Amino acid sequence: MPASTMDKDWLCFHPDPSKPRFTPPPGAVDAHCHVFGPAAVFPYAPERKYTPCDASQDQLFALRDLLGFERNVIVQATCHGSDNRALLDAIAHSNGRARGVASVAPDVSEADLRRLHEAGIRGVRFNFLRRLADFTPREVLMNIAERIAPLGWHVVVYFEAQDLPELWDFFTRLPTTVVVDHMGRPDVTQPINGPQFEHFVRLMREHPNVWSKVSCPERMSVSGPPAYDDVVPFAQRLVETFPDRVLWGTDWPHPNLRTHMPDDGTLVDMIPRIARTAQLQQQLLVDNPMRLYWA
Numbered sequence: 001m002p003a004s005t006m007d008k009d010w011l012c013f014h015p016d017p018s019k020p021r022f023t024p025p026p027g028a029v030d031a032h033c034h035v036f037g038p039a040a041v042f043p044y045a046p047e048r049k050y051t052p053c054d055a056s057q058d059q060l061f062a063l064r065d066l067l068g069f070e071r072n073v074i075v076q077a078t079c080h081g082s083d084n085r086a087l088l089d090a091i092a093h094s095n096g097r098a099r100g101v102a103s104v105a106p107d108v109s110e111a112d113l114r115r116l117h118e119a120g121i122r123g124v125r126f127n128f129l130r131r132l133a134d135f136t137p138r139e140v141l142m143n144i145a146e147r148i149a150p151l152g153w154h155v156v157v158y159f160e161a162q163d164l165p166e167l168w169d170f171f172t173r174l175p176t177t178v179v180v181d182h183m184g185r186p187d188v189t190q191p192i193n194g195p196q197f198e199h200f201v202r203l204m205r206e207h208p209n210v211w212s213k214v215s216c217p218e219r220m221s222v223s224g225p226p227a228y229d230d231v232v233p234f235a236q237r238l239v240e241t242f243p244d245r246v247l248w249g250t251d252w253p254h255p256n257l258r259t260h261m262p263d264d265g266t267l268v269d270m271i272p273r274i275a276r277t278a279q280l281q282q283q284l285l286v287d288n289p290m291r292l293y294w295a
Ligand SMILES: O=C(O)/C=C(\CC(=O)C(=O)O)C(=O)O
Pocket: 034, 076, 077, 078, 079, 127, 132, 158, 181, 251, 254, 255, 256
């Protein structure tokens, strides 16, 4: 079996997403998406925990245009390890309309960091999901954070809500802006004002350098597609409480979903339900990501 054969239970991205009814404001940014391979050109990392279907930059840019967005922030996914070539190639072919969040090895050189900056990288991602990434000691991650801070970069963190208590001290010591993927993955069957989500809201309230992506209803919802009703109040609360520290993204091509593949058009149609005024939509989709990635 060739090394790049996708996992046999892998769900590929939607073949024919709908055109959303909601029109994003001019300059809207999809601030969380990935490119995968193609493996024949950009092989997946040997240490990867999954092998996805290829999801190319051209397919991502076509989706961007269909959905009415202008820009992408492409986030390095664990299947490419710290080999950022697929990501950098996508940014290079975006006509200035993509920026990136990379994964870097602990021994990355200053010169490499500089080159990544010039190529459009503005952050590094630390992934704390055991199913996705091997454990890296906190002091190793802290050292990376200290080295990227002078570049004005931020740290993107991906974890699940039950792990926040253990990660709290590490997150609150980070010397950069900290962007949390997918609202810290709350259990949306718990009350919105219950201890778990309150803990996350407290993290953002007490630490003005912490931002959140209000993304990925399809990963968290128990009520399911197309409305993902149970996720809406969680996203709405963050958007309304921290309007200048929230980002939105498709998470295309939606790695590791097990139950269904979302129609990206219907994900865009959720935006006016979570950001209920034109002002909140402008901040979520344009002002906030532009400040973080294109300033
Ligand atoms: O795409 C996401 O944000 C979520 C992922 C994949 C991921 O983070 C990765 O591979 O790096 C997940 O929950 O499996």
